[in-house]
Amino acid sequence: MISRGYRGTDAKPSLLGFGCMRLPRLQEDKQDIDYDMGQKLIDYAYANGVNYFDTAYMYHDGLSEAFIGHALSKYPRESYFLADKMPLWQVTQESQVEEIFQNQFKRCGVDYFDFYLCHGLDRNIVEKFKKFHVIEYLKQKKAEGKIRRLGFSFHDSPEVLAEILKLNDWDFAQIQLNYIDWQAQDAKGQYDLLAKNGIPVVVMEPVRGGALAKLCPQAADVLKAADPQASLASWAVRFAASQPGVMTVLSGMSSDEQVVDNVSTFVNFQPLSQEELKTLQSAGDIYKKYLTIPCTGCRYCMDCPSGVDIPAVFKIYNEFSVSGREGEFLKAYQALEEKQQASSCVACGRCAQHCPQHISIPEKMKEIREKVEKILSE
Structure with missing residues (x-):
């Protein structure tokens, strides 16, 4: 499994990371995790060199952290990198920051996080970030060794990103980057800004919540004609990983097929050629003609008070x-x-x-x- 390293240190996070927001479930309409199947997927990924695992306080309605802590407990702690996040939108008073952070340790069964993020910073959340002195608290935890590297995940414009970069000397950042949002949400502008500042990038939603693995037939035909053996998802993750400033590409994997396909893509990773980029752009242009809603299935909108799924x-x-x-x-x-x-x-x-x-x-x-x-x- 390829690694681009981390800022010239001995740390070698894998280029493919395992995102724990879309783990296999026991029932389609509930967030309870299928521990047996999930463990199988984690074991396969780990055995093939995946060592970066990303979870969050609210994933799977709060069940993801306990699962990944259990799944990784069989392996030496120093052999993997665990990332977790502070859910600022759930914080209503400053004391909750400490409560959530300590609860995450209990859920995950660890005594430090390799990568820790302020979750979902944007122009609105950043005010709460300042109000509750979150950065001061997390920097203290970093000084204590409870956090090894401190960063943030982000959903907003490059202009807002530039302001957030001024708030701290960040160790890394996580952004939504894929071949549709490269222009649609100006992921290119965000990536360029982070690269200019020498900040390692972790990519989320490289397949846009699975949407880029299920293209319309016309777009899929373009990619299949170029490479009949390559999955649609592999084109998407290769686009993200082809950006040289990307440290890790997260993929939320819920099946054997997805894990095997992703591992194969990254073990034998080849950046997209210029010809392949043109092909992917053509497929993307076709896909964008269809009026789809850019929902990634993250469930941050849930639960709806009226019960709408x-x-x-x-x-x-x-x-x-x-x-x-x-x-x-x-x-x-x-x-x-x-x-x-x-x-x-x-x-x-x-x-x-x-x-x-x-x-x-x-x-x-x-x-x-x-x-x-x-x-x-x-």
Whole structure:
């Protein structure tokens, strides 16, 4: 497994990282983790050189940290890098910062974090970051050896990123980077700014929540014609890993197939050639013609007070946007409980406040509801 190292030190985090936000589940409609299958995936990744594992306080409704702590407990602590995050949007008073941090140690069963992040910094969260003196607290924990490297994850513009870089001498940063968001969310501008400042980059959402592994047929055909043996996902992760300033590309893996494919891609990693980049751009241009909602299924919007299953509704609608099959769309949509459907949305806007993709969720729910009503009336 290739490693680009970390700032000239002996630390060798793997170029492929295991993201623990989309672990295998016991039931499709619940976040409970399938420990047996999850352990199998972690073991395979570890055996093939993956040593960077990324979790967070709220992943799988708070169950991810305990799982990855359990899964990695069989291995020497110094043989892997564990990353966790401070969920600032859940903090309402300063004392909670200490409570959450200590709880993360208990959940993970470790006494230090190799990489620790201020989770989801943007123009709004950064004010809470300052108000509750989070950076001072975390820098103290770093001085105590509880945190080895301190960074942040980010969802906003390069202009806001420039301001955040002034707040601390950051050890690394995590951004959403893929071949669609390179332009769509100016990931290029964010990456260039971090590279200019010599800050190692960890990539999240390289496959855009799995969407780039399920392209519309026209876009998929372009990539398959160029390389019939390569998976659609491998094109996406190779794009992210081809940026030289990237230290680690996180992939949320939930199946044998995904782990084997990713490991194969990174063990034999080759950056995209100029010809391959042109091919990928062509496929991306085709994909963008389809009006999909840029939801990655992160679930930061959940739980909805009205019971709407926002990620599920968006997933079903996006699949319809690509396929155009109304019958399949209605069947999947109506399989949701009535309260989980778009028609239950009361447009309170609470969800949109937490969406890292800045989706106008109530507006999209209205569009989907109207689309369903239109199909049913025809």
